[in-house]
Amino acid sequence: MSDPIIRIERMRKDYVIGSETVRALRGVDLRVERNEYVAIMGPSGSGKSTLMNLIGCLDTPSAGEYWLNSQAVAGKDDDELAHIRNREIGFVFQTFNLLPRATSLHNVELPLVYGGVPSRERRQRAETMLEKVGLGDRMKHKPSELSGGQRQRVAIARALINSPAILLADEPTGNLDSQTGNEIMALFDELHAIGQTIILVTHEHDIAERAHRTVTLRDGIIASDIVGGTVGYARAASSASDLTAAGA
Amino acid sequence: MLLREGVVLALNQIRAQKLKSFFAVLGVIIGVMFLITVVSVVEGMNKYMEEDFARKIYGLNTLTLTRRPNMDFSSDPDVWRTYQRRPRLTFKDADALRAELDYPALVAVESGAGGTLRSDRGVEVTNVQFTGASADFFRIRDLDIERGRGFTGPEDRAGVPVVVLGSEAADKLFGALDPLGRVVKIGNDPFRVIGVLKKQGSLFGFSMDNRAIAPSHSAMGRIVNPRGVVDNILVRPVDPENIESVKLGMQAVMRVRNQLRPMEQDNFSIETAEESLGFWKRIQKILLIAFPGLVSIALVVGGIVIMNIMLVSVTERTREIGLRKALGARRQDIHIQVLVESATLSLMGAVIGIILGLIGANIVAAVSPLPAAIAPVWIVASVVMGGGVGIVAGLYPAAKAAKLDPVVALRAE
Numbered sequence: 001m002s003d004p005i006i007r008i009e010r011m012r013k014d015y016v017i018g019s020e021t022v023r024a025l026r027g028v029d030l031r032v033e034r035n036e037y038v039a040i041m042g043p044s045g046s047g048k049s050t051l052m053n054l055i056g057c058l059d060t061p062s063a064g065e066y067w068l069n070s071q072a073v074a075g076k077d078d079d080e081l082a083h084i085r086n087r088e089i090g091f092v093f094q095t096f097n098l099l100p101r102a103t104s105l106h107n108v109e110l111p112l113v114y115g116g117v118p119s120r121e122r123r124q125r126a127e128t129m130l131e132k133v134g135l136g137d138r139m140k141h142k143p144s145e146l147s148g149g150q151r152q153r154v155a156i157a158r159a160l161i162n163s164p165a166i167l168l169a170d171e172p173t174g175n176l177d178s179q180t181g182n183e184i185m186a187l188f189d190e191l192h193a194i195g196q197t198i199i200l201v202t203h204e205h206d207i208a209e210r211a212h213r214t215v216t217l218r219d220g221i222i223a224s225d226i227v228g229g230t231v232g233y234a235r236a237a238s239s240a241s242d243l244t245a246a247g248a
Numbered sequence: 249m250l251l252r253e254g255v256v257l258a259l260n261q262i263r264a265q266k267l268k269s270f271f272a273v274l275g276v277i278i279g280v281m282f283l284i285t286v287v288s289v290v291e292g293m294n295k296y297m298e299e300d301f302a303r304k305i306y307g308l309n310t311l312t313l314t315r316r317p318n319m320d321f322s323s324d325p326d327v328w329r330t331y332q333r334r335p336r337l338t339f340k341d342a343d344a345l346r347a348e349l350d351y352p353a354l355v356a357v358e359s360g361a362g363g364t365l366r367s368d369r370g371v372e373v374t375n376v377q378f379t380g381a382s383a384d385f386f387r388i389r390d391l392d393i394e395r396g397r398g399f400t401g402p403e404d405r406a407g408v409p410v411v412v413l414g415s416e417a418a419d420k421l422f423g424a425l426d427p428l429g430r431v432v433k434i435g436n437d438p439f440r441v442i443g444v445l446k447k448q449g450s451l452f453g454f455s456m457d458n459r460a461i462a463p464s465h466s467a468m469g470r471i472v473n474p475r476g477v478v479d480n481i482l483v484r485p486v487d488p489e490n491i492e493s494v495k496l497g498m499q500a501v502m503r504v505r506n507q508l509r510p511m512e513q514d515n516f517s518i519e520t521a522e523e524s525l526g527f528w529k530r531i532q533k534i535l536l537i538a539f540p541g542l543v544s545i546a547l548v549v550g551g552i553v554i555m556n557i558m559l560v561s562v563t564e565r566t567r568e569i570g571l572r573k574a575l576g577a578r579r580q581d582i583h584i585q586v587l588v589e590s591a592t593l594s595l596m597g598a599v600i601g602i603i604l605g606l607i608g609a610n611i612v613a614a615v616s617p618l619p620a621a622i623a624p625v626w627i628v629a630s631v632v633m634g635g636g637v638g639i640v641a642g643l644y645p646a647a648k649a650a651k652l653d654p655v656v657a658l659r660a661e
């Protein structure tokens with residue numbers, strides 16, 4: 001079996017707020033294989049967002065290990081993380097997060113700018129990507145001239161431009177009506193069908209159901225991990241001690 | 249990130265917020281504008297003083313012997329009393345210099361006064377500069393005759409009533425008519441016009457062409473000075489190399505003539521064009537030190553304003569910065585972006601300031617007798633200062649932006 005695309009072991013994350021320490025993640029183990037479509041669920045305060053930030057290399061864990069596409073991420077500095085984000089992760093946000101004054105084309109080009117790709121090539125790749133998400137006729141439009149669904153498509157094109165190891169989507173349909181939301185989810189299905197690994201953070205069950213695996217967090221640990229309706233690799237209530245025991 | 253990318257971004261940002269950007273750089277604009285205006289005027293005056301003024305007043309390579317210095321801005325009344333007690337210069341002094349100098353030199357007397365000139369047709373021209381001079385005056389002063397001729401040595405010694413007019417005086421008196429051979433009157437004394445000078449231009453707004461030059465021994469001599477007395481004695485060595493030796497010779501001759509004892513100070517002055525600029529050089533030095541000093545205060549204030557605007561801009565764009573970081577921008581990318589934006593903003597201010605400053609200098613030159621000359625060095629200096637102010641002002645906001653935590657920044661509203 002090839003290496004998993006994500007391998008997280010005994011990951012912990014503590015936040016110090018004033019004199020209190022908040023233990024947002026209390027030992028998470030997670031493996032995601034290539035071309036999996038995983039939904040991460042959980043009530044607010046469960047550590048869902050923290051896990052997403054850590055998977056997205058926006059933050060570093062307090063303890064534990066994280067391999068993304070076979071690279072060890074824990075302990076990397078800011079600039080190394082920026083490079084990993086640029087290459088390996090495609091973000092899709094609830095609020096789209098497009099640059100308001102830039103055209104669709106320029107928004108999609110942005111990761112390539114930071115990847116040091118020459119402008120001619122940037123442009124070509126961005127045009128191709130916008131055509132793939134069905135916005136070939138909206139390249140010169142600014143976000144304010146686009147509908148919500150179109151904006152999210154621009155954001156998806158931007159996320160995919162560097163052929164990332166994982167597409168990391170945070171409530172991608174949260175700001176869309178249900179029909180547009182379905183269209184976006186259909187696009188995710190297509191992407192998954194052609195081999196894209198997708199991690200979807202959501203609190204909506206019908207959205208999560210489109211994924212093939214659902215990981216549910218509660219109080220900073222994985223409460224359940226269900227693949228196609230059966231218990232998955234990580235098992236419910238997995239903990240570091242369980243794993244160590246299993247390994248021994 | 250490429251620098252070009254940063255500049256494009258900065259220009260977009262500035263274009264999106266024109267008014268805010270304008271106010272942000274107002275300090276820089278005003279600072280640079282005043283700098284360029286003042287420096288252009290000072291530079292213009294400098295050029296003028298060196299090239300025009302000194303030459304027109306003193307002539308090139310010419311020693312001017314006077315009772316008291318022409319250029320002395322001393323306010324000490326004792327000094328002025330000393331000058332008043334000095335003997336006046338005479339024709340005899342000039343004759344003695346002519347006879348006793350060791351090096352070949354042209355020697356001429358010059359006396360001046362202002363007055364009214366009247367043509368035979370009854371046209372009057374006022375405020376004419378009258379000069380009673382020796383024949384060599386024209387050669388010493390490099391005065392070219394446009395039409396006719398200057399007067400000769402014999403004519404001067406005989407006091408023949410002939411006159412050479414400045415171009416403006418000639419125009420006003422005779423218009424399109426040929427002035428040569430016509431008679432003009434100064435008071436009741438008639439003079440026959442034998443020549444017209446080439447146009448000289450103006451000095452501090454005063455025309456150098458509204459003048460009349462007649463032999464020093466003619467009636468003009470009496471009009472401009474008491475009998476036997478002259479204002480200046482001009483000495484121009486044939487070989488400019490000898491100017492210092494000739495100056496020492498003049499001093500020796502005059503000390504003997506004035507019967508000065510060895511320890512006594514000279515009771516006359518000998519000036520050259522170069523020396524006469526000394527006072528101006530002092531003024532210039534003060535201007536060129538004081539004004540950039542004041543301007544740099546304006547630039548510091550301008551820089552602080554830019555820094556504040558950039559801080560606001562960074563805060564407003566926290567989320568955008570978070571996004572850029574999420575998409576792979578490193579600290580230095582964000583750092584450079586903010587610095588480039590700040591420098592671009594400030595540079596644009598400097599460029600606007602330079603343009604306004606040049607316009608200002610030209611306005612000053614147009615409405616006042618002060619000339620203006622563009623000083624390329626100062627334009628380059630302004631651009632460098634503008635960019636520098638922008639970069640320095642951007643340092644803190646850039647560091648702040650670069651340090652933003654992407655998780656926190658993305659959550660910002």
